[in-house]
Amino acid sequence: MATIYEVSKLAGVSLATVSRVINKNPRVSDKTRQKVLDAMAELGYRPNSIAQSLASNISNSVGILVSELHGPFFGQMMAGIESELRAAGKHVIITTGHSEEDKEKDGIEFLISRNCDAIILHVEAVSDAYLIDLCKGKMPVYFMSRLVEGLNDHCISLDNELGGYLATQSVIAQGHSTIAYIAGPQFKADAKDRLAGHKRALAESNIPFSDTLYFEGDFKETGGSDGLNHFLESKQEFSALICANDEMASGAITYARERGFSLPKDLSIIGFDNIIFARHTYPKLTTIDNPVNLMGTMAAKLVLKNIYKQKNMSITHSFEPTLITRDSLICKS
Amino acid sequence: MATIYEVSKLAGVSLATVSRVINKNPRVSDKTRQKVLDAMAELGYRPNSIAQSLASNISNSVGILVSELHGPFFGQMMAGIESELRAAGKHVIITTGHSEEDKEKDGIEFLISRNCDAIILHVEAVSDAYLIDLCKGKMPVYFMSRLVEGLNDHCISLDNELGGYLATQSVIAQGHSTIAYIAGPQFKADAKDRLAGHKRALAESNIPFSDTLYFEGDFKETGGSDGLNHFLESKQEFSALICANDEMASGAITYARERGFSLPKDLSIIGFDNIIFARHTYPKLTTIDNPVNLMGTMAAKLVLKNIYKQKNMSITHSFEPTLITRDSLICKS
DNA sequence: TTGTAGGCGTTATCAA
DNA sequence: TTGATAACGCCTACAA
Numbered sequence: 226m227a228t229i230y231e232v233s234k235l236a237g238v239s240l241a242t243v244s245r246v247i248n249k250n251p252r253v254s255d256k257t258r259q260k261v262l263d264a265m266a267e268l269g270y271r272p273n274s275i276a277q278s279l280a281s282n283i284s285n286s287v288g289i290l291v292s293e294l295h296g297p298f299f300g301q302m303m304a305g306i307e308s309e310l311r312a313a314g315k316h317v318i319i320t321t322g323h324s325e326e327d328k329e330k331d332g333i334e335f336l337i338s339r340n341c342d343a344i345i346l347h348v349e350a351v352s353d354a355y356l357i358d359l360c361k362g363k364m365p366v367y368f369m370s371r372l373v374e375g376l377n378d379h380c381i382s383l384d385n386e387l388g389g390y391l392a393t394q395s396v397i398a399q400g401h402s403t404i405a406y407i408a409g410p411q412f413k414a415d416a417k418d419r420l421a422g423h424k425r426a427l428a429e430s431n432i433p434f435s436d437t438l439y440f441e442g443d444f445k446e447t448g449g450s451d452g453l454n455h456f457l458e459s460k461q462e463f464s465a466l467i468c469a470n471d472e473m474a475s476g477a478i479t480y481a482r483e484r485g486f487s488l489p490k491d492l493s494i495i496g497f498d499n500i501i502f503a504r505h506t507y508p509k510l511t512t513i514d515n516p517v518n519l520m521g522t523m524a525a526k527l528v529l530k531n532i533y534k535q536k537n538m539s540i541t542h543s544f545e546p547t548l549i550t551r552d553s554l555i556c557k558s
Numbered sequence: 559m560a561t562i563y564e565v566s567k568l569a570g571v572s573l574a575t576v577s578r579v580i581n582k583n584p585r586v587s588d589k590t591r592q593k594v595l596d597a598m599a600e601l602g603y604r605p606n607s608i609a610q611s612l613a614s615n616i617s618n619s620v621g622i623l624v625s626e627l628h629g630p631f632f633g634q635m636m637a638g639i640e641s642e643l644r645a646a647g648k649h650v651i652i653t654t655g656h657s658e659e660d661k662e663k664d665g666i667e668f669l670i671s672r673n674c675d676a677i678i679l680h681v682e683a684v685s686d687a688y689l690i691d692l693c694k695g696k697m698p699v700y701f702m703s704r705l706v707e708g709l710n711d712h713c714i715s716l717d718n719e720l721g722g723y724l725a726t727q728s729v730i731a732q733g734h735s736t737i738a739y740i741a742g743p744q745f746k747a748d749a750k751d752r753l754a755g756h757k758r759a760l761a762e763s764n765i766p767f768s769d770t771l772y773f774e775g776d777f778k779e780t781g782g783s784d785g786l787n788h789f790l791e792s793k794q795e796f797s798a799l800i801c802a803n804d805e806m807a808s809g810a811i812t813y814a815r816e817r818g819f820s821l822p823k824d825l826s827i828i829g830f831d832n833i834i835f836a837r838h839t840y841p842k843l844t845t846i847d848n849p850v851n852l853m854g855t856m857a858a859k860l861v862l863k864n865i866y867k868q869k870n871m872s873i874t875h876s877f878e879p880t881l882i883t884r885d886s887l888i889c890k891s
Numbered sequence: 892t893t894g895t896a897g898g899c900g901t902t903a904t905c906a907a
Numbered sequence: 908t909t910g911a912t913a914a915c916g917c918c919t920a921c922a923a
Binding site: 238239240241242245252253254257276278279280281282 | 892893894895898899900901
């Protein structure tokens with residue numbers, strides 16, 4: 226592979242001049258620039274990004290930590306981040322945390338050791354205190370889908386409490402008053418917030434929150450089936466089921482049918498996140514939209530603005546969920 | 559951040575010695591090694607991976623190009639690749655090609671300019687000739703889910719023809735003889751192979767292939783609904799529908815119900831890929847399993863073996879699809 | 892507008 | 908077993 230040195234020789238100019246045209250420094254005469262460009266083309270020259278990084282202390286890469294690489298939620302998020310960053314010539318280094326504290330810390334270490342210019346984290350298991358500490362370090366850190374106290378400027382987050390409220394309010398509006406709730410893992414902030422919103426909506430309508438109609442799931446399909454099974458075993462009456470995410474709602478729908486339910490007549494179900502697949506359940510899932518793709522691009526813009534000093538980036542830190550009405554939630558008969 | 563130089567000073571040894579302990583070179587006395595280790599700990603030293611890369615010409619990163627970051631198929635694939643590579647201390651740089659020739663080439667360029675040690679490609683739009691040419695270059699290249707003529711050692715692929723055959727054979731075995739087929743985009747090799755398998759099974763049972771029962775979809779949900787709509791409009795009779803992937807099958811299922819079908823009684827449907835969600839359609843989707851996650855780890859192992867010279871890596875280049883029986887395919891009544 | 896020279900933090904080749 | 912010292916390919920004052 227040709228180096229800057231060979232280009233300079235062929236073009237008959239100095240290293241510095243070649244470097245200038247590579248970096249689009251305007252202080253080069255058009256004539257010289259053309260000579261250099263020609264030489265680069267002739268040699269098939271490509272800058273060595275590693276050497277650039279070492280010399281400039283900028284790696285043009287941003288680290289991303291997500292819980293999982295698969296799954297509709299993270300897919301949308303990564304797609305949003307990557308497309309925005311890629312368009313700016315930055316690349317993403319992606320790793321996973323699997324929602325486990327050790328693995329998340331491990332992943333962060335990994336990213337830091339890779340000399341990213343910044344890292345965007347979707348962490349769930351690690352504590353706020355740890356993150357606050359992390360932010361004191363040299364590596365710029367940003368958070369997706371998580372609001373860390375005192376670090377608002379570093380966060381792109383969804384108002385999960387409002388989403389939880391919206392879901393429950395919609396259910397109540399359809400005349401339901403016996404409502405089961407399958408929550409996400411309560412060590413996850415968004416799961417906790419959604420539950421809080423649920424309780425607020427309940428309280429607002431003077432419906433007591435009942436422990437026997439509450440189940441803590443795992444945010445996966447199994448959480449939905451396990452939860453529903455739990456409620457069914459307990460012989461509680463309920464006409465609606467709220468799931469803290471769409472995967473659990475899918476699991477619940479599938480399981481409900483296995484148990485002989487006719488949906489949505491026998492049971493109304495609402496989800497959360499509006500993953501792509503939500504419109505392909507039967508009945509089509511009524512859910513709360515989580516604009517995670519948009520939030521991904523926003524996180525990327527935040528990095529572009531703060532780290533790479535790009536202008537004209539208007540940042541929205543906080544997003545609001547909205548109700549998506551489909552067929553799985555109907556009036557209580 | 560501390561450098562190797564500061565460590566050497568604190569430990570009272572030379573740069574070279576510190577470098578040796580970093581690289582686990584055994585030609586260092588235990589005593590010296592300990593001194594160095596202590597110094598590193600005291601300074602919180604972390605090797606600068608960029609400098610390492612520049613000096614050693616190894617970046618410890620492998621580039622991945624997938625069509626999309628979202629979507630159940632690519633999620634599984636990336637998860638497989640990443641977990642295997644990450645365990646070996648390598649990192650992945652992920653970018654997208656969107657199944658468009660220009661963008662795929664662009665992504666490959668991008669990855670090459672990033673000095674990856676190798677790249678793993680899931681490309682669909684680019685020609686075999688281009689890939690063969692690419693392989694002549696300096697960058698080691700591997701292919702996921704695609705068999706390039708003459709580059710078998712570089713490929714991890716699925717026998718799509720067999721999968722297509724299996725699907726159709728299963729449908730025929732259930733007594734169906736009027737069978738509609740929604741294919742994937744025919745510029746994609748796997749879509750073409752699946753169709754070939756379909757035709758072979760048809761021929762084997764002396765069922766003529768009918769153009770009027772063929773539709774070329776887009777591998778997305780819309781392909782399923784569009785295709786089914788097309789067949790319905792054409793007033794053809796058919797008792798079974800084969801979709802070349804699960805997303806299209808989902809779309810078809812949803813659309814069939816909108817058109818008043820009772821599934822699977824009125825229409826049997828089979829998919830391909832066995833994405834996670836396939837068990838949550840209604841009826842649960844009978845499909846062909848595509849072990850893409852496993853194939854991802856295999857691609858990673860291939861790189862680990864060939865590029866990073868890891869031992870004990872047994873490689874399987876070719877995978878076989880299997881039938882997954884659920885509820886969407888039943889006997890012709 | 893262009894060139895010179897030092898430095899970025901390691902690895903690797905020789906010697907010792 | 909250890910230590911000098913020259914790469915690695917590029918950026919960036921500083922000088923001209």
